[in-house]
Amino acid sequence: MQRLIEGHKRFHAEVFPARRSQFHLLAEMQAPEWLFITCSDSRIVPDLILGTGPGDLFITRTAGNVVPMVSGNVDGVTATIEYAVEVLKVRHAILCGHSDCGALKAALDRKNLQRLPMAQRWLCHVEAAFSHRQPLNPIDGDSAELAALIRGNVVAQLLNLRAQPSVARATAEGRLTCYGWYYDILTGRIEQYDEAMRRFLPLLGE
DSSP states (O other): OHHHHHHHHHIIIIIHHHTHHHHHHHTTOOOOSEEEEEEOOTTOOHHHHHTOOTTTEEEEEETTOOOOOSOSOOOHHHHHHHHHHHTSOOSEEEEEEETTOHHHHHHHOGGGOTTOHHHHHHGGGGGGGGTTOOOOOGGGGGGHHHHHHHHHHHHHHHHHHHHSHHHHHHHHTTSOEEEEEEEOTTTOOEEEEETTTTEEEETTOO
C-alpha cells in the first residue's frame, strides 16, 4: 500500500497542479471519443500504450476481453457498452485482446480450473474463439497456437459487440465504428483485424 500512497502523493504534488484546469472540466462532465474494451490483465495499460489521458477513453475490462452474447441477462459489460453508445455517444469502439492471455490459455487447457468455478463458467464466453481461430503466424514462435486462438477470440468478441442492440443501431446510423485489435506485449505493437481480408494487419502499416 505504501507504494500506492507515495504514488498518489507525487500525483497530488506534481501532476495535478499542472493540469488543474483540465481536471476542473472533467469533474463536471466527460465526453470520451472511444469505448475501449480490453482484458483485466495488469500488463495492459491503455493510456500508456495509446498516449491518452483522463477523459479520452471509456474503458471496460474483463477476463478475456469478453462481450457476452445478447441475452435477457444484465451484465456490467453490456450495460457499460449501452451507456457509452447511447449516453456518451462515443464514435469508436475498440475490442482489444493481447498476447499471453490467461483466459485463452485456460480455454486451451482446463485442467487447473477445479478451484475456480466462476472462472470456468466465464470461459463459456470464449468458446467461439475456436471457430474463428486465425492462421498460425511464425513470428509468434512457440506461442503461435495460443496467439492464433487469442486473435480468434478478438474476432468472436467483435461479432458479439456488433450484435449489441445499441451498437447495431449506432453502426447502422453511421455514428459508430467498431475495431478489433491484438496487442503484443513483447513487441508493443498492435494489429487490427481487417474484415474484408479476414486477417490481422499491423496498425502502423509496417
